[in-house]
Amino acid sequence: MANKRVVTCTVNGREESFLCKPQQTLLEVLRDELELTGTKEGCSNGNCGACTVLMNGKPVVSCLVLAVECEGAELETIEGIADHGHLAPVQQAFLENAALQCGICTPGFIMSTKALLRENPNPTEQEIRFYLAGNLCRCTGYDKIIRAVQDAADHKIASN
Amino acid sequence: MRDFEFEAPTTLDAAVALLAEHNGSARPLAGGTDLIDHIRTERLTPDVVIDIKKIPELNILEHSADGFRVGAAVCCSRIWGDETIRQRYSALADAASIIGGTQIQNRASVGGNICNAGPAADSTPALIALGATCVIAGPNGKREVPVESFCVSKGKTVLEPGELLVEFKFPARPAHSGSHYRRFIPRNEMDIAVVGVGASVTLDGETISDAQVSLGAVAITPLLAKEVSDALIGKPANDETYKAAGEVARSSINPITDMRGTREFRIHVTGVLVERVLREAVHRANS
């Protein structure tokens, strides 16, 4: 049996060290070792995007990353989005646009949106749809999500 | 997931030594977008997983007068984000920008795409059209293989146990040349090609002086369509030529029927895509 490894990385700005086996995915470690259960497990094969987190600023599906690969990495998860207990503008925009129903896909969508707006503060509808193509939602039909992202981009939503 | 050891060597020699030491029971890990799922579903059962992303040679992206080199582990978003690739090796940028979605492109490499050896791998036809060469390192040193000979059947490549794909080398692009890769899928994104077509053309005035056409998802490996390429050379760059090339492509393939499309549909779509891809490649050569 492979020995457990110590991995040290930054999670939402805080340095964390955890023990993991080589076969544990980042998704498993976030949820089961670090108790960051905001990141959701959907398909477990990279197709649905529910487990999206940012690794060194870029969206990745955490079910297709081994936790041991994260040595030295900077990770951002949904738990790091709100600002001192207040909803971030992206979260507020999702809420106000009713861009969610069951909510399982939402953390993944919010993480992808965060990265999109950092890279491209004024995306077109087409750019939003393409950037978010790796996040699936079976409830909303997407239009409300797109509107939420547009509102967050337009800074129509004040943070509160 | 089943148990395995993990290594992350920082030199090519160390990676080759590890692969050789484990003689077939070790697997390189690039972006993991195929490998991790294959281990989870036990299609692959390695005892050791070797992360190759820390090896400098596998991460290069270098343009020079002789052409261009890209490391096997460079991820798709780095490829399509490179202005020179977009301008001069556009077919590769086209393919890298349609493999999966944002999350996949931030991890998936072109090396992993070809080593996985799927018939519908999107970047392989682009590499073939652009005349790339695979540089392979192994216990006996380095060797080079033309990209169209790298895959030998579904899931199988020329790599021997202990060998690692290091980089792709591309010849410099002649003046007045353009390239394009395009696939047919029922959606706009996030799907596997029913047919994929790559092409590179070089123009001498209004005449096609050189052409290389490649086809994906119509055989067990991506193909260099020699007959199609030959049928274009010396012809005027116009719709009639593209249409004729599409017909040559249709009669040169022998695809199967599967859940993604029937044989008849694949043959039909191949012709349509060849025409469209050539038109765009010529447009790019002119601009």
Ligand SMILES: Cc1cc2nc3c(=O)[nH]c(=O)nc-3n(C[C@H](O)[C@H](O)[C@H](O)COP(=O)(O)OP(=O)(O)OC[C@H]3O[C@@H](n4cnc5c(N)ncnc54)[C@H](O)[C@@H]3O)c2cc1C
């Ligand atoms: C949601 C999703 C969507 C996808 N969409 C597409 C798509 O549209 N088009 C497409 O073509 N593919 C698609 N794929 C498949 C996959 O993303 C690509 O094949 C990708 O390019 C694989 O690269 P990787 O770096 O992740 O490879 P890995 O998974 O790391 O490796 C793939 C295989 O190659 C071996 N390998 C990797 N690098 C080397 C090397 N340098 N030398 C020797 N062996 C090596 C590994 O051991 C493994 O067996 C998709 C996958 C997912 C999960």
